[in-house]
Amino acid sequence: MTETKQLTFETLKSDVNDGSIDTVLVCLVDMQGRLMGKRFHAQSFVESAYQETHCCTYLLATDLEMETPDGYASTSWEAGYGDYVMKPDLSTLRYVPWLEGTAMVLCDVIDHSTHKPVPHSPREMLKGQIAKLASLGYTAYMATELEFFLFKESFEELANSNYKQMTPIGAYNEDYHIFQTTKEEGVMRPLRNHLYEMGIPVEGSKGEAEAGQEELNIKYDEALACADHHTIAKHATKEIAWQQGHAVTFLPKWDHTRIGSSSHVHQSLWKDGNSVFFDEKCELGKSEIMDSYIAGLIAYAMDYTYFMAPYVNSYKRFAKGSFAPTKIVWSVDNRTAAFRLCGAGSSAIRVECRVPGSDMNPYLAQSAMLAAGIKGIEEKMKLPPEFTGNVYKDSEAESIPGNLYKAIETLRASNMLKEAFGEEVVKHYVRCGEVEIEEFEKVVTDWEVKRGFERV
Ligand code: ADP
Secondary structure: OOOOOOOOHHHHHHHHHOOOOOEEEEEEEOOOOOEEEEEEEHHHHHHHHOOOEEEEHHHHOOOOOOOOOOOOOOOOOOOOOOEEEEEEEEEEEEEOOOOOOEEEEEEEEEEOOOOOEOOOOHHHHHHHHHHHHHHOOOEEEEEEOEEEEEEOOOHHHHHHOOOOOOOEOOOOOOOOOHHHHHOOHHHHHHHHHHHHHOOOOEEEEEEOOOOOEEEEEEOOEEHHHHHHHHHHHHHHHHHHHHHOOOOEEOOOOOOOOOOOOEOOEEEEEEEOOEEOOEOOOOHHHEOHHHHHHHHHHHHOHHHHHHHHOOOOHHHHHOOOOOOOOOEOOEEEOOOOOOEEEEOOOOOOOEEEEOOOEOOOOHHHHHHHHHHHHHHHHHOOOOOOOOOOOOHHHHOOOOEOOOOHHHHHHHHHOOHHHHHHHOHHHHHHHHHHHHHHHHHHHOOOOHHHHHHHOOOO
């Protein structure tokens, strides 16, 4: 669907010959949703590295600090931290317009000994669910929103103040606010234009409901393309802000007194160029397949919350009255519900899952939701009645897990996800969550110190 200004391998070769491209970034997506990889001299890439290169297995078993936590079955000091094969997916070749003479490519990650894709690689997990859906005859289209905060200070200045002096660029709630967001155009305009230029179908950006909070919207696309777009856009946001001397954060809640940042996911299923979620004969225009898909999302919401909210901080976002969802209900165009039905009565009908935070890994979040939705369709699940009104106030419905401890337990117990991804993959991500908790529990927080001190 996307009209990408696609960079073909042939064009890249001629760009390398005429000297306009000299560097190729060869990247995988790690568990945290970051780009990891190598910078190749473009000549070396077009001669050999386009076929494969290698990286250490710890890249899919590390944490935000790039440490080597223990407890992973797939890799360890004992196993010698060997190599994976990074196999460039040449259909993802793109220019990187904000870096001079540079192109990039995303890779699939292959096991050296089995020669099969690494099962816990996020891109592989999503591909697996896309293939499962294809076997039912459907294609998933998705859109992920990217929310983040921009600061007056640079990354260095924030670090030097130990994250105490943080000044958002905006002055107050800048939801839809044109003047406040004009102040952010130094970062946002190159971001929109560079992404668009590299074939990522940016729709636009807008101010969000806090000072200095922005939202970037990218047009919906097939699920894998959507996750690729999200990952590159997030990377671009950080790099372009850094180039302009501004810090940016995708932390879901950098200050508990302010609104958090989310990454809602819009979803619809298609067949032969038409949405199978739309059926004009049905109430609200939602088809039976859509009913079952949402029923699956609802039934298994507890199982996959970890993939929407993978850090300790993620759960600080789920506050009542903050536009972040707390209850597992669906509702028509209702921003207080976890599942918001959008585009009712039209062919644009879709479900928006409002649970994911801005820290989610889109491959993991989308693959987990697809697994749940597919289960709903396979089992012809019935959609529970719609919730209407203020979910924060009135709903007795089940809550999503309120913290990382609970979400890890519901992930550990999920037979649905074990069936979808394999038991070892679920164990791998349970370990990933446990590492976050273990690190957090070692630390004395500012809150504890302040609360415990006598005041005079
Ligand atoms: P919101 O009201 O949450 O701001 P928007 O109307 O801006 O929602 O739409 C959000 C996203 O939904 C857009 O990025 C758009 O590309 C996407 N979208 C539109 N139609 C579909 C669809 N049929 N399936 C999936 N996503 C869609």
